[in-house]
Amino acid sequence: MKKILFLFFSVSILFSSCAKEDDLGKSLIDTSTPELNDVDQWIRENYTYPFNVEVKYRWDNSELDNSKILTPPAKDDVIPFLDNMKKIWIDPYVNAGGIDFMKRFIPKQMILIGSHNYNDNGSIVLGQAEGGRKISLFDLNYINFDFTGMSDWEKGKAMEPILRVFKTMHHEFGHILHQTVAYPIEYKKICTEYTSNWMNYSDSDARKLGFITGYSMLNPDEDFVEMLSVFLMSGNAGWNEIIDGIHIYDENWDYDKAAQDVAKGKIREKEKIMADYMLQVWNVNIYDLQNEIEGILTGIQSEE
Amino acid sequence: MKKINLYITSLLLLALGACNNDFESEFDLSPDERANEAVQEFKKALTSSEYGWLTHYYPNPDKLGSVTYMLKFEETGTVSMNWDLYDYPDEAEYSVKMIDQPLLVFDTYSKFSKMTDPEIGEPGKGYGGELEFGFVRKSVDGDTLYLAERVDEDPMVLVKATAETASLLREYAKHSEHLERLNEKVVVPFYFNLSVEGWDAKVNMVYSGDKMIAFLSYVDVGVTMHELMPVNFTHEGFEFHHPLVLNGIAVRSFKYDASKNQFDVTDAGVSGAFKYEDVCPAHLEGMTDKLYGPKTFDAQAEVFSPKLFNLFEGLYPEAGFNYVTTDPYVVSWKPCTFQLVFKDYNALKITVDYVKLTEDVVKIDFTGYETEYSGPFVDLSYIESLMATEKGMAIKALITSDKGWTIVPIELKKYSSSYCLVSNEDPEMYMTFGLTYDED
Incomplete structure (x- = not known):
């Protein structure tokens, strides 16, 4: 009985809905070309x-x-x-x-x-x-x-x-890439000092811990895209200069070479994972990309 | 059984309701057609004026005065503009669209965007203006459009411009400069006082060009009153944002009379004028403690009345007078110096004590001279010889006068302040200080 009533009810709605062809008038959506x-x-x-x-x-x-x-x-x-x-x-x-x-x-x-x-x-x-x-x-x-x-x-x-x-x-684009295909998990294990208080670290302080900027200390994803963006915008010489310029002092204000090597090594290790990931996943050679961008930036600066 | 009745009733209601097509709108047009019409009407009104529109726009009438804009809206979606501050024609894109009401939107950066630029005015917050304005109404003759900011709903009134408006706009800045006391050439007493027939009180005004706002002080029925009054300029003079009412008499508009060097009231039926006088009509509590207290340091004066500048100029034969710098703390841990700095950056340092005479009067006591480590003022006898000249003695007498100096604030803000120091010995002698003020 219920089924019959339901059927009757539905058919009634169907017919009453289709009883008349209403003029819907002009569209509310402006489709004209601006x-x-x-x-x-x-x-x-x-x-x-x-x-x-x-x-x-x-x-x-x-x-x-x-x-x-x-x-x-x-x-x-x-x-x-x-x-x-x-x-x-x-x-x-x-x-x-x-x-x-x-x-x-x-x-x-x-x-x-x-x-x-x-x-x-x-x-x-x-x-x-x-x-x-x-x-x-x-x-x-x-x-x-x-x-x-x-x-x-x-x-x-x-x-x-x-x-x-x-x-x-470059930073934001890096996010799009790693959110599409994640970078290797090994990257996240290289540094352990991630912190929400990243703003308390200058770039120089962060580098002593193996991070490329203070902001990259927020979490591994920011670390990855900061690495990528600084790498691409610094040029090859500038990038090496950043890493070579990491100085850590011991208690006698002498260079602590071992600590420096650890910090530099962490950044170089991340660079390698980043380069492999970009090449293998996206077929992008970041060294060529860095070189091209450097040439463009030099060209902009020398324009008169 | 009850369910069957319910189904049948529902069916009947549906059948009857579905066929009911008798709804009649109150309006001839559909809502979207009326919205479109309102937008077109607004745009037509904006583009209807041959010479554009003039508006005294107050971006934040609680804190700031007005910038006057001349705006000419074109059919093409561009608005050409100029403002009263200086002559610099500009252009931007604009649009008129329906959001929750017909809105005028300034689409791209221009002079008008400076009203919302976080770099200008309060750091990070700007002047507090807006870029979107709703259409409120049009005057009957169509010569005035009443708009309102979309968020704060502060008004913007567009008045139809004439062929002369563009050239008249260039008259505004000279009145601003006049009130700001910049580049003063005529020797006048410091106090810029408004007297109105029917008022018992005189109203003193100090104007801050940075904020386009006047600081009014007066005594009304025995009570000292202070009021911030936003200002807009006109080609004739200036106007208050809202009328100032004393004894039931309201004044708002003023016209410059060059022959008398005063601003006459132009409100209908009211007689009065702003004049330069040597009387301070109202004093301010707490000024000495605030501006010569322990939180103040590094005060520097670079703007001087012409008479005071002439007094300082010529004291030092090697270079012209440049500016005054001092440590204004009345109980300093070391001798305060009142330094006359000359164009060659050598400074003649008079050691002084600042003494609080009243709430807004400070006296400067002479204690000696301080020699420099290099330059001509290493030699105390050279300093004393300069100060023993007629000019030197006049300077010393003025600075250390027993009548002291009245402190008149221009604006007080958290990290820096500016104020005028007016000689009570001779109110035609005054200087404007900016100082670092440590609130913490």
């Missing part, structure tokens, strides 16, 4: 069409942390930034890992912010990544790629925010 300015067009040609990436440079409160005080980037700064990001980050990875590799792993949405992103304690957030899909980059209004008339010292100062922001890109 007007594209020169920046929008450039983004389409260089990011959206080749990599399926949406770049948002206009102010959109819904994409941001509303508790933060931020400003959008200047329109004139957008293309130079994205152009250099392509040169320093995307193109080298395309050359190293292939276009399909980059198409697959590049974050599909990039949010550009002009101002610094301050935390309550006065520290600055350089970039934020959300699940490998969206990345927010800050400080665009403080990055200048025009070195015309600058002295070498001024060029060096102008390069600092450039290196910082693109190191952030």
Whole structure:
């Protein structure tokens, strides 16, 4: 009896629903093509069409942390930034890992912010990544790629925010890679001093313990991507200089060579695992990649 | 049986309800059509003015005054702009969209974004302005648009500009400079006092250019009052953010009269003016302890009234006068020095004691001179010879006058402060100090 009633009930609904063809009216979704300015067009040609990436440079409160005080980037700064990001980050990875590799792993949405992103304690957030899909980059209004008339010292100062922001890109991209295929577990056993109080360690102090930066002491994942990003942005000579520059003193203020060797050895061991992982899993030779990026950075700095 | 009845009732209700198509909207258009219309209407209003709009935007009226913007919205989605601070035309992208209301959004960085830039104003927090503004209403004649910040809901009023507005905007900065007492050429007494017919009190005003805000002090019915008043400038003078009301008489707008070097009240039916006077109408409690107390050090004055600068200039024949620096702690562990620093960075050091006379008056007692380790002022007799000249004696007499110096704060903040030190001997002699102030 229940089954019959249920059947009757369902058929009644079906017929009453289909009794009349309603006019649904105009769609609520605006599917018209927005007007594209020169920046929008450039983004389409260089990011959206080749990599399926949406770049948002206009102010959109819904994409941001509303508790933060931020400003959008200047329109004139957008293309130079994205152009250099392509040169320093995307193109080298395309050359190293292939276009399909980059198409697959590049974050599909990039949010550009002009101002610094301050935390309550006065520290600055350089970039934020959300699940490998969206990345927010800050400080665009403080990055200048025009070195015309600058002295070498001024060029060096102008390069600092450039290196910082693109190191952030390599850092976040590293997260996407290791979250897709994990790096060998042996990496996590090399150092044991991971701590949530990483901010109490300077880069110099961290290196004495076998970490490349203070932030890499947070956990093995941050350690791995810090290693990758510092390695790629330092150039071969710069990278070796960082490791050779680790000095540890004994109680008599003499070099403690044994301790230095342990610290350097840990970083070199991590470098080897990182290089093998990138080559075997992603077919990316990080030494070639480092070399290419170094050449691009040198070229940017020598541009007049 | 009961269940069967329930099913049948439900079926009947469903059948009857499903066929009921008689709902009539209160509106002719659907909600999304009305939203779209509201957006179009807002954009049309913004782009309707041939010369754009003028707005005195107060990014944070609790703490800051106004920056005046001239904004010209184009159909293409760009807004060209200029502001009153200095002449620097700028352009940005803007959009009008429906979020929870029709919103004007300043999309890309421009002068307007400086109102939300965390680098400008309070560190990490900026001026407290916003980039999104809801449309509230339009005046009947369409010459005024009333907008409100999306979050704080502080108003932004756009007034239709005319062909002259762009050139008139360039008049604003001179009034700001006037109130800030920068590059003063005319010798006037320090106190900038407002007298109004019908008021019993005079109101003293000190203006902070950094925050575009006035610090008002007056005595109302025997009670000393202090008030922060945000200010906006006009091509004629300046305006308070809201009226100041005493004895039921409200004043808000002032126009500069160059012939009298004063700002006349322009509010209808009110007569009065801001004039430079030698009378301090209201004193401030705690200034000596705060600004000459144990938490103060390294005070430096770089802005001087023309009369005081002329007094210091020419004392030292080798170089012109540059600035004054001192340790303002009244009970210092070592002799305080009041140093006249010259353009060659040699300093003539007068050792002094700071003595608290009243809550806001400090007296500077002369105790001697301190020689330098190098340069011309290693020689005490050379210092004494300079101070024995007519100019030297006048400087010493002024600095160490028994009447002391009145401390008039410009702004007080956590880690540094600025204030004026006004000679009670001669109120045409004053200097502006910035000092490091240790709150901890």
